[in-house]
Amino acid sequence: MGAPNTDKLPHSTNTGLGTRSRHDLSVGADGPATYNPNYVFSILAARDGSVWAGTWGGGAARWDGKAWVNLTTQDGLAGNIVYSVAQGADGALWFGTNNGLSRWDGQAFKNIGMAEGLLERNVYAVAIAPNGDVWAGTRKGVAHIAR
Numbered sequence: 001m002g003a004p005n006t007d008k009l010p011h012s013t014n015t016g017l018g019t020r021s022r023h024d025l026s027v028g029a030d031g032p033a034t035y036n037p038n039y040v041f042s043i044l045a046a047r048d049g050s051v052w053a054g055t056w057g058g059g060a061a062r063w064d065g066k067a068w069v070n071l072t073t074q075d076g077l078a079g080n081i082v083y084s085v086a087q088g089a090d091g092a093l094w095f096g097t098n099n100g101l102s103r104w105d106g107q108a109f110k111n112i113g114m115a116e117g118l119l120e121r122n123v124y125a126v127a128i129a130p131n132g133d134v135w136a137g138t139r140k141g142v143a144h145i146a147r
Contacts, residue, residue: 044085044093052093054082060095060104076109078102079121084137088128096123101136101145112145119143 039056046052051063059072059080072080079099086094095102099121100113112118118136125137132147 041082042084044087046087046093047091052085054085054095056081060085060093071104071109073099076102076111077104078109078111078113083122083124084126086126086128088132088134089130090132094126094128094134096126096136098122101126101134117143117145 040053041056042054044052049065053061053063055061057080059070059075059077060082062069062071071077077095077097078101079097081098082095083098084096086096088094091106093104095104100111100118101123103110103112112134114121118138119140119142120138123136123138127135127137129135134145134147136143136145
């Protein structure tokens with residue numbers, strides 16, 4: 001669950017992604033879905049208050065407190081299976097996908113693949129160092145992408 005500072009908390013259910021009131025702490029996984037990306041791998045509460053979800057086949061989904069917006073390969077994302085999401089000190093978001101890394105600056109994607117230093121296409125974990133260096137976890141090891 002991501003927890004931005006709003007009344008509505010995004011959460012994953014068995015029917016997709018939904019929201020519930022911060023004041024309703026009951027447990028349940030079968031509420032109505034406001035967006036159904038099929039399967040959520042990762043979730044990040046961004047510093048701007050939005051929540052990002054990495055999905056299986058549906059790309060990256062952003063909750064702004066009112067609606068879900070979806071970004072996919074049609075928008076420039078490297079792959080539509082998003083295993084991990086991280087945010088750098090500069091505010092940029094990094095997505096580990098089934099086809100490499102994607103950096104989203106709020107306007108456009110920049111993709112990083114094996115030619116730029118990844119050990120394989122599938123990036124399961126992403127971490128951003130304070131200096132902006134990127135660490136990408138794959139089945140073949142951890143790749144270091146210097147900024």
